[in-house]
Amino acid sequence: MIHFENVFVAYNSQPILTNVSLEIKPGDFVSLVGESGVGKTTLLKLIYFDLPPDEGNVSIAGFTSSTIKKKEIPKIRRQIGVVFQDYKLLDDKNVYDNVAFALHVTGVKRNEIGKRVLRVLADVGLSHKRDSMPEELSGGEQQRVVFARAMVNDPIVLLADEPTGNLDPATALDILQLMKTINSRGTAVILSTHNYELVRKAGGRIIQIKDGKVSEIESI
């Protein structure tokens, strides 16, 4: 479903990813690990077509980086849920509208939007907070709204970049549980994290980036 073929990425002629080949299948749960600055976010950006590789190819769901047209990029992004490091909710919209916003831009019909938003808020356990403003939520609750927003389009893959970085251990575990639930319904999950405890609890594949190379490891 996601395929990296001999991918090379450099920033200002500084190599970050060198000759990376990788296959991610539907329903995989992948933890992406490696020291700070090693290229985890860069790898996720490649999947999101936010960054073209300097060499090689990244393919996802039938689209390939070397041949994709600019106007096709939004189409593939709609099938990818993202929870990035610097996640932000819209401060002037309540929980419901923060999630619905992701659907308005894709042209889904109004009553369909209502159904999907309420379903996904129930999935993350926040139905009772639908009218709350972001500032009235705890950090963990805000992060669950971000996940709801990422899931509302039923993505084929969820990219989560250090989603538990600012959360206490118990809340981080809640978020992991949420990702596993999403995964059990068929969405592949790629979780980039420094939290090895979480990786052990996740129990899926572990992919490590080190010195520009990507390798699959058994345990951490």
Ligand SMILES: Nc1ncnc2c1ncn2[C@@H]1O[C@H](COP(=O)(O)OP(=O)(O)OP(=O)(O)O)[C@@H](O)[C@H]1O
């Ligand atoms: N737009 C950019 N221009 C130049 N250098 C960049 C750019 N984006 C990232 N880098 C550099 O590329 C390297 C990899 O960055 P990346 O964000 O992928 O690391 P990371 O593994 O996600 O780190 P962290 O765990 O701290 O989030 C870093 O050295 C970073 O400084």
Ligand SMILES: [Mg+2]
């Ligand atoms: Mg990063």
